[in-house]
Amino acid sequence: MTRRIAVRVAEAAASLVVFLVAWKVLTVVTGTPEYILPPPEIVGERALTAIDSGLLWEHVAATLQEVVLGLALGAATAVAVGVALGKSLLVERVLSPYIVAAQAVPVLALAPLLDLWFGGGLLARVLVCALIVFFPIAIATMVGVRSADPLLREMLRSLGATPGQVTRWLEIPSALPVIFGGLRVGVTLSVIGAVVAEWVSASVGLGVLINIADQGLFDTPLMFVALAALAVIGLGLYGLVVLVERRLLATA
Amino acid sequence: MFQQAHAGTEAADTPRQSGLGLTGVRLTGVGHAFPLPRGELTALEDVDLEVPAGSFTAIIGPNGCGKSTLLRLVAGLLMPTQGSVELPDANGAAAPRAGDGQTGLAFQQPRLMPWLSTLENVALPLTLAGAPAAERRGRAELALERVGLAEAADLRPADLSGGMAQRAGLARALITDPPILLLDEPFSALDALTREAFDDQLQRLWLELPRTVLFVTHSVSEAIRLADRVVVMSARPGSVADVLPVDLPRPRPVQSVDPAVAALDAAVRAALARSRPPELTDWTEGAA
Numbered sequence: 001m002t003r004r005i006a007v008r009v010a011e012a013a014a015s016l017v018v019f020l021v022a023w024k025v026l027t028v029v030t031g032t033p034e035y036i037l038p039p040p041e042i043v044g045e046r047a048l049t050a051i052d053s054g055l056l057w058e059h060v061a062a063t064l065q066e067v068v069l070g071l072a073l074g075a076a077t078a079v080a081v082g083v084a085l086g087k088s089l090l091v092e093r094v095l096s097p098y099i100v101a102a103q104a105v106p107v108l109a110l111a112p113l114l115d116l117w118f119g120g121g122l123l124a125r126v127l128v129c130a131l132i133v134f135f136p137i138a139i140a141t142m143v144g145v146r147s148a149d150p151l152l153r154e155m156l157r158s159l160g161a162t163p164g165q166v167t168r169w170l171e172i173p174s175a176l177p178v179i180f181g182g183l184r185v186g187v188t189l190s191v192i193g194a195v196v197a198e199w200v201s202a203s204v205g206l207g208v209l210i211n212i213a214d215q216g217l218f219d220t221p222l223m224f225v226a227l228a229a230l231a232v233i234g235l236g237l238y239g240l241v242v243l244v245e246r247r248l249l250a251t252a
Numbered sequence: 253m254f255q256q257a258h259a260g261t262e263a264a265d266t267p268r269q270s271g272l273g274l275t276g277v278r279l280t281g282v283g284h285a286f287p288l289p290r291g292e293l294t295a296l297e298d299v300d301l302e303v304p305a306g307s308f309t310a311i312i313g314p315n316g317c318g319k320s321t322l323l324r325l326v327a328g329l330l331m332p333t334q335g336s337v338e339l340p341d342a343n344g345a346a347a348p349r350a351g352d353g354q355t356g357l358a359f360q361q362p363r364l365m366p367w368l369s370t371l372e373n374v375a376l377p378l379t380l381a382g383a384p385a386a387e388r389r390g391r392a393e394l395a396l397e398r399v400g401l402a403e404a405a406d407l408r409p410a411d412l413s414g415g416m417a418q419r420a421g422l423a424r425a426l427i428t429d430p431p432i433l434l435l436d437e438p439f440s441a442l443d444a445l446t447r448e449a450f451d452d453q454l455q456r457l458w459l460e461l462p463r464t465v466l467f468v469t470h471s472v473s474e475a476i477r478l479a480d481r482v483v484v485m486s487a488r489p490g491s492v493a494d495v496l497p498v499d500l501p502r503p504r505p506v507q508s509v510d511p512a513v514a515a516l517d518a519a520v521r522a523a524l525a526r527s528r529p530p531e532l533t534d535w536t537e538g539a540a
Contacts, residue, residue, distance in 0.1 A: 155363040158327050159377045160351015169376070173367045 038221040046221035047228070055209075060229050062205040066122065066194040067233060070129020071187060078134045078186075079179060082141020083167055086175070092142070103135040107193060111200040120201045128200075129193035133186040140182030144175025180245040187241050191234045206230050274305035275341040275354060275431035276464055277326055283334030283489075284321050295321040297489035298335075305341065305431075308458055308465045310475035312520065313485030313493075314528050319468040322490070323434045326466060327355045339432065356425035360437040362417035364409040364424075370416075371396065371405040374423045381428075395423040398457065415446050422454075432464045440470065448506045451478055455503055472520045476513060477504050482520055486527040494523040 020040045026032075027039040034042060050056040081099075085092045102110075111128050118124035148171050156166050198207030206226045213222035282299040285292040295318040303309050311319050324330040325337050328348035338345040339354050348354055364373045372379075375392035383391075396402050399419040409417055418438060425433060439447045451474055458465060458478075469475050475482045476498055484494040496519055500512060 151359070151361060151363050152365065154329060155357070155359070156380075157350050158329055158355075158357045159380050160349075160353075161380050165380055169365065169380070173365070 035218055035220045038224060043221045043224040043228070046219075047225045050222065050225055056225065056229060059204055059206050059209040059226070060233070062202070063191075063194050063198070063207070063230070064233055066125045066129055066197065066205065067190045067237065069122075069126045070193055071133050071190040071237070073126060074130035074133030074190070075137050075183060075186060077130065078137035078182070079141050081134075082138040082175075082179075083145055083171065085138065085142040086145025086171065087163065087167070099135065099138065102131065107132045108196050111196050115197075115201045125194065125197035125202060125205075128197035129190045132189045132193040132196075136185040136189070137179065137182035140178040141175055144178040145171040147178075148174040177249060180241065180249070183241050183245075184238060187237045188234050190237075191230055195230065206233075274462060274464060275339050276305035276307075277301070277303035277432060277466065278338045278340055278345065279322075279325070279335065280338070281335030282322075282325065282332045282337060284318070284325060284330060285333050294489040296325075296332075296491065298491050301483065301492055301495075303464060303466065305464055306462045307480045308467065308478060309481050309483060310467045310469055310479035311483045311485060312469055312472065312475050312524065313490065314487045314524070316488050316490075317485040317527075318488065318490030319485060320436055322485075323357070323436050323466060323468060326432070327357055327434055328352060341431070353428055354430060355432045355434050356428060356430035357434045358418075358422045358425040358436065358438045360440055362409070362421035364412075364417060364420055366409050369406050369408060370401065370412065370420050373409065373420055374427055376424060377428050391427055392423075395427040396420075398426060399423045400453075415442050415450070418442065418450070429461075430463075432466070435465065435467045437468050437470065439474075447474070452503075452506065454478065459502060472517055472524070476500075476516050476520065477506070482516075484520060484523040484527055493527040496520060496523065 023040050027037055030037075038046075047056070081095070085095060107128060110131065114127050114131070115124045118127060145167075152170055153166065156170055161169065194205065195207035195210075198205035199211065202208050206229055209226045210223055213219040213226065279299050279301040282296060282301075283294065284296040285294045299322065311322065313319055321330065325332055326339075326348055328350040337348060339348050346352075364370075365376070368376070371389070371392050374395050375388040378388045378391060393402065393405065396405055399422055401416060401419050401423060404412060404416055404420070409420070412420065418441070422435075422438060425435075439450045442450065455478055467475075467478060479498055482496045482498060483492055484496065485491065486493040496516065498516060500510070500516075
């Protein structure tokens with residue numbers, strides 16, 4: 001087990017090294033100026049100063065908070081609505097046009113409206129994340145609930161199970177693998193939502209940092225630092241979801 | 253194998269307390285039709301059947317004769333589209349309702365929840381009824397012991413053999429001690445020897461605990477070995493073609509040289525042959 005983990009870490013490290021070398025070679029060969037494509041060591045240096053000064057952490061913390069709260073809110077609502085959609089054709093017929101429409105309108109276009117309605121604070125940004133996360137998880141839950149084995153359904157009915165008990169004992173457990181599929185998609189979407197929301201209105205966050213670095217300072221290395229931080233947040237949360245999924249579904 | 257400790261030989265000598273606080277099954281003019289996109293499919297027609305409390309009744313018949321539909325009607329999973337189904341006991345007769353605790357069902361497939369342990373699966377009827385954890389555990393352990401699965405309590409269904417899973421399904425049907433057991437080909441997916449052993453233990457279990465049993469099967473010898481009465485059903489739309497009493501001493505052995513058994517076997521097969529749809533008779537003549 002530990003050996004397998006060591007091999008995994010080595011693989012990841014090797015691929016990171018290859019990526020950094022390719023990046024460096026690209027900057028040298030093309031002779032691209034630093035303010036357009038900074039080489040990796042300059043970005044690394046910039047990252048260290050940004051960490052030292054506490055600048056990076058301040059923005060990471062703000063974005064991370066939005067991403068996690070948005071994901072939690074969006075996922076919780078999505079599972080509840082997804083169960084209702086899955087259990088009742090009537091609910092699906094009535095609700096699904098609105099859900100699909102909300103998904104079809106780009107979140108970038110909805111963010112200013114949410115900002116207007118919810119007063120431009122943290123709540124507005126969390127709602128943007130929740131909105132973008134909602135769709136894939138709700139649809140996954142609905143599909144999962146419907147895929148519950150009809151033979152087990154009949155067995156539960158013969159035991160006098162209430163609709164709520166059928167959800168608790170059959171539908172949610174059956175749907176868990178696909179719900180986690182939706183969560184994996186949702187976690188990365190939540191990061192997108194946070195950045196979009198920060199562009200619309202925020203004074204702190206990685207989206208804000210990118211804007212500052214771009215427009216105010218022409219600090220391209222700092223932009224790269226912010227992008228890398230977003231990638232790390234996405235990867236980290238994705239990994240966390242996979243970990244929870246493995247724990248929870250290992251026995252099923 | 254079922255546990256021997258609980259089904260020792262002394263069980264056979266214990267007089268059965270038949271008819272005491274038991275529930276029977278009564279079907280009067282029962283018909284059931286399933287709606288189809290065009291018209292309907294009549295699964296059962298004009299079924300009259302009186303199952304005495306505490307008796308073991310085998311139901312046998314060709315494919316699609318509505319045997320499973322009949323069990324679902326008795327379980328209250330389906331409502332008859334004609335006639336009435338009643339469960340008469342000392343206090344009167346009520347129509348069955350799914351989850352009324354009157355019936356325990358075991359199916360052809362064990363139908364276990366893959367994400368629950370064997371113990372949790374067996375305890376499910378109590379869990380749904382809101383029984384406290386300690387009671388659930390105790391009674392589930394007892395039910396598992398009864399079918400010889402005590403060691404498998406913490407295993408997941410995926411880790412059980414086909415026979416073990418089938419016994420777990422049976423334990424789940426037994427855990428609430430329902431007065432009526434409905435068994436829908438519970439051992440049909442098992443190999444012949446395992447099935448005979450399971451039949452043997454089912455017979456002992458039934459001799460120990462008086463219960464009304466409706467046992468659907470495709471096997472003539474299984475029906476004769478287990479049942480007090482064999483109900484032969486006709487092809488679709490299903491109805492009762494024949495009821496043959498089996499007056500043989502218990503416990504009955506796997507193989508018997510008793511000429512009465514051979515005679516019964518021939519009688520059930522003859523009734524089955526009559527009940528078969530005509531277009532199939534020629535095709536299966538050699539087998540019959």
